[in-house]
Amino acid sequence: MTVETVFPKVREIVADVLVIEPEEVSLNSQLISDLGAESIDFLDLVFQLEKEFQIKIPRGQLEKDARGSLTDEEFEKNGIVTDKGMVRLNQYFAEVPETRFKKTLKVNEIPSLFTVETFCKLVNKALAKNEAPVEEESPA
Amino acid sequence: MTFLFVDSIHDDNIEAPVRGSLNVSMDERYLVEHIKGSPVFMPSLIGESIGQLAAWAVMKKCRFSHRPVAGLVSSVRLLGEVRPGDAVDILAHIDKFEEDAVSYHGEARVNDELVFEIESALGPMLPMDEFIDRHEVIEQSQRIKQGRFKRDLSDDSRLNIQDVSFDTITYTQENRPVIAQKQVDGRAPYFGQHFPKKPVLPLTILLHCKLELAMNYVERFIGEAYRAVSVSKIKMSRFVVPGDALETRMTLKRQSQEQLLFLFRSEVNQQRVCVCEALFEKVERNT
Numbered sequence: 001m002t003v004e005t006v007f008p009k010v011r012e013i014v015a016d017v018l019v020i021e022p023e024e025v026s027l028n029s030q031l032i033s034d035l036g037a038e039s040i041d042f043l044d045l046v047f048q049l050e051k052e053f054q055i056k057i058p059r060g061q062l063e064k065d066a067r068g069s070l071t072d073e074e075f076e077k078n079g080i081v082t083d084k085g086m087v088r089l090n091q092y093f094a095e096v097p098e099t100r101f102k103k104t105l106k107v108n109e110i111p112s113l114f115t116v117e118t119f120c121k122l123v124n125k126a127l128a129k130n131e132a133p134v135e136e137e138s139p140a
Numbered sequence: 141m142t143f144l145f146v147d148s149i150h151d152d153n154i155e156a157p158v159r160g161s162l163n164v165s166m167d168e169r170y171l172v173e174h175i176k177g178s179p180v181f182m183p184s185l186i187g188e189s190i191g192q193l194a195a196w197a198v199m200k201k202c203r204f205s206h207r208p209v210a211g212l213v214s215s216v217r218l219l220g221e222v223r224p225g226d227a228v229d230i231l232a233h234i235d236k237f238e239e240d241a242v243s244y245h246g247e248a249r250v251n252d253e254l255v256f257e258i259e260s261a262l263g264p265m266l267p268m269d270e271f272i273d274r275h276e277v278i279e280q281s282q283r284i285k286q287g288r289f290k291r292d293l294s295d296d297s298r299l300n301i302q303d304v305s306f307d308t309i310t311y312t313q314e315n316r317p318v319i320a321q322k323q324v325d326g327r328a329p330y331f332g333q334h335f336p337k338k339p340v341l342p343l344t345i346l347l348h349c350k351l352e353l354a355m356n357y358v359e360r361f362i363g364e365a366y367r368a369v370s371v372s373k374i375k376m377s378r379f380v381v382p383g384d385a386l387e388t389r390m391t392l393k394r395q396s397q398e399q400l401l402f403l404f405r406s407e408v409n410q411q412r413v414c415v416c417e418a419l420f421e422k423v424e425r426n427t
Binding site for chain 2: 019036038039040041043047059
């Protein structure tokens, strides 16, 4: 599955959740600043995506994916993303224009970076996890 | 005035159906006029009772550290009336309970007849102390569980019609959006318990206002008897608090011979606070 494969359905769900026309939703639309999403919409969106794609999206998965392998101390200080954290966010949210990254970004402002593509990637990751073979324990 | 609509809890284990009951007495203050003229218990509050029952069970599970608040409801079906004197059996199934949200579905019956159904609801879990003192809610829960709870039905805080309706309604013409406004008044009796530390307009009161608005439109422009049968895609984005100027836009989205579908969007300071759709069906003349 690629971003392009899941985008049509994700777009439909985003539009439904935000009560807007699908035509208003593009891959690089930022959910909060471009589409007017509120925090309840993110809860709704995750719920609808889980239902539609039969996947499980653990709470905080996006933030966790965005942090990658950085420790808490490497990623943030006093609630503000560190320089190292910003580099990591730039890499993860490659689809977001550089201009949208504030110089001083608070951790609780990270959702402001989320785009529709972000959720397409999240869906793909969860789908891949569903399809991954379960490791069997070797007999003792 | 209390805003608690679970009189007894029979089973609050979240792994099994949560069971409770509500007795609607002759002194019940949340009565509204039915299309046939006799008073009925406010229909949206039947949904409130199911939501509160689910809430008691999950609050107990997390030791009353957090409470669920209204968030999303896929749909509710209004199947029958609850009248003064009725004993309502309430059931809630907790589908998923995580630290930040709870999802559930439920139903209410009178004499084994289904009167209300919640297909699926999802509510964020928020810190209890933001809304009510934890010890106060624990004590309430114990009283309900032990059958010692009595809803305050005294006369000293009567419900006024303006507490459960919009203040002004602006019609342009038939088939055009209707704009309704409400200045949210902190003296409305439901604010006392909803909630002591953070008064917020109950979603179910707002839903009732919207259903009444639709009925008003039907009476004005259609002239035949319709009744609300379901409300869907309910989403509460933000709290509405005393002092807010609430503006609701209602659009007749679809009309057929037997059904009307209304779309509602409520805003405060041009920011979305609540959306939903309500389906009405024509009432047969002989019912």
